[in-house]
Amino acid sequence: MTLAGSIRLALMIALAAILELACRTGLIDRLTMIPPSEMVTALWTILASGSANADIAYTLTNTLAAIVCAVLTGFAAGVIIHALPRLRRVLDPLLTAYYAVPIFAFYPLLVLIFGVTATPIIVIGALFGMVSMLTSTLIGLDRVPPVMDKAATMFGLGPLQALLLIRLPATIPYLITGLKMAVVYSVIAVVAAEFILSPKGLGFRIAFAYNDFDNRTMYGLLLLLITAVTVVVLLLHHIEQRVHERWARQ
């Protein structure tokens, strides 16, 4: 492990220890937060009893569906829009302002349209994630070195062949970045949507436990969610760095 990694781990442990101490001594009262060690045991009980399995599966399916939709539509739209500069100029203000406007205000409308099912959750997750994939695809295609296009012309490749064999592979580092951000945004939107209005799911269970003053369930599930998100984000971050390094060397 690198030095920075060890320091990071030590910091996290120290932070957990301080929290534990503050909770145990009553500096933070139990109604506000339960000690981290209890969060772990609470999570263990939940997982062992399997009482949240259906919710975990629900959230996982929704998130995966949202990510797949976001990445595929974002990528396809990116390739198409890149080929049509006129359309791109028109859409440009929308793309730059997309994450600046609270798209989330749309979720209630989606519920009105689709009802309280998984569909509005997946749609808002996909809507939230796809634009980061789209912009990354655009930026990636913009930055293909001109020499590669020249190579494509030299080999007499048609536009489609040049796209598939040369331009897209050259874009991969940007696509990975887009994928990472699409995953992050989709997860945020899915969980937030479940938190606001949903028949089940992790977000729903956390909100329910909060309204029920059930701190053990709430903190146990929060721990699960945050750990899962952290692992996925760090993994994607790691892959991204590796790919960028490899491409930079070539």
Added chain:
Amino acid sequence: MKQRAIDFALLLIGLLALWQIVSLIAGTSAVTAPADTLVYAAGLLRTEDFWRHAAASGYALALASVIAMLGGLALGLLLGLNRLAGDVADPMLLTMFSIPKITLYPIILLIFGLGLSAKVAFGVMHGIFPVAIFALNGVRNIKPIYLRAARSLSLTRASTALTVLLPAALPEIVTGLRMGFAATILGTLIGEMFASTKGLGFLLVRSLDNHEVAQTLSLALFLFVFAGVANAILLALEKRMHRTAAP
């Protein structure tokens, strides 16, 4: 310039057409038509009630933005000064940015109680990390020669930060401020949606509960326009920064 105006008009027409189509498919009880909504929105903007809530939101947003920007800048600049501290903090900041913070809302409520401080805290939680991440990367990507120049002039840490780091990292910092401001708007709004009796977020939730679709859409529209204009202003500033920093 004229070309851009035409493009923008085309975009607006496209969005309005999309809206009209959605409202035709979903029915006006789920999504009101653009024309009706705009008429309703114009009426809403004339009510005193709306501006009272808008002022409450604006106040919370202003407080949250100032705290998020100053806090994020301090965090990013300080951590960026030291290579190791930056390496340690970078993935942590990224993770904090990616956590669906809405789920942490119960904790914020338990700590701050209902009201202004909770929604400001929620806005800050959303806005501080983008600002810090961009400031950190801005400082870390500064050309080493600038730092060597600062050292050979034997500047103190504080004056290095103010006269070398800040100006050199300014384009990145402005990008971070723009992203941070957008995130703060979202955070404050979500905060109001859950725990407030004032503000546009509260109005939004109330109109949803009462099934006042025209009001919901008018509020969403107002928020979009506000956020879009704020973003455009900051973006114009950012583009100027990047241009002047380029040579």
